[in-house]
Amino acid sequence: MKYWRRPLDKNKIKTPKGHIYVIPDRCKGCGFCIEFCPKGVLEESKEINRKGYHLPKIADGKEDDCMNCDFCMLICPEFAIYTEEGE
């Protein structure tokens, strides 16, 4: 992110880091989490679950981009993905 001036409290404010978890057998492959992740962290993987749906995976170069906003958890209709505060 580019600032037009350096915020005074930039050293104190830390961007939260998130850790993503998925419950593979619940996923129905609707793609909501992939499409609507505000940071574009997820993409469709080649891996399939027991029902034959493609699971999400972390896109290349986005490993540290999750900010723990929880939007994937809210929009997932299957209770199959969530994030937690990571280190």
Next chain:
Amino acid sequence: MSAKGAGNEGKIETVEEHPLDHILRQDRLPHIWCPGCGLGSAMTCFAQAIERVDIPLKKQVLLSGIGCTGRIAGYVNVDSYHTTHGRAIPFATGLKIANPELCVTVFSGDGDLFAIGGNHFLHAARRNVDINVICVNNFNYGMTGGQQGPTTPVEAKTSTTRYGSFEHPFNLPYLAAAIGAVYVSRWTTLHCRHLEKSMEKALQKKGFTFIEIISPCPTGFGRPNKLGEGLEELRYYREKSVIKNDASWDELELHMRGEEPVVVGDFVDTERPTYLELEEQMLRAKGLMK
């Protein structure tokens, strides 16, 4: 986060439990809703909302009628009742009057609440019974095969309107506000955070509250109307939805085609004495209640 090894790049850590699992009935999952249906998102928002509000889960009651949305009462692990078709609101009214300590929510579909249960909705809102009504509007009768319902927009195709519907649909927020609901809002299933905040507000508010949730129905409505799968319907909402809290009632009409916007927002937030408050007040004034 990413396990090292060939073919495993970017793999997400897998687990067996979800943080909202204690609000769900595990033995009932996975639910029956189609991939791409918005009902699951609406249920997640509701689960999150009942967990966040200051009302213990023991005091929460969830009621529903018949239909795809009617299944919600069977999936959420609070006291719940799956009533006969259209009769969720009379049941809720009775429950609230018999035990005013309960926080009663009716979660049902547009066909159940406004076709067969239409009259009950009118009278519960007129009396201002302290219940929360959440209506998931997917513009058709999804469970029985995508027939035309009271909210099907003009010209929309369903399995019983092959040439497009020629009936005017209900404008649900207008209807609810006109008959005296104290809180009226409308969101799509894409507006998860707004929806969750609205649900929290409705659960805590005294009086008859109404939330309309516009939800994709890939099987019953998306396919015949060329709106595509659930994901494409959500993209359509992202493109066309406008948050406008002071929208005029005419703007709230839904067309679901062309360039017509989908106006969402919190439209009404007022106070009015509830049924039980009025009863108590009048009986006290006549000396019939201590």
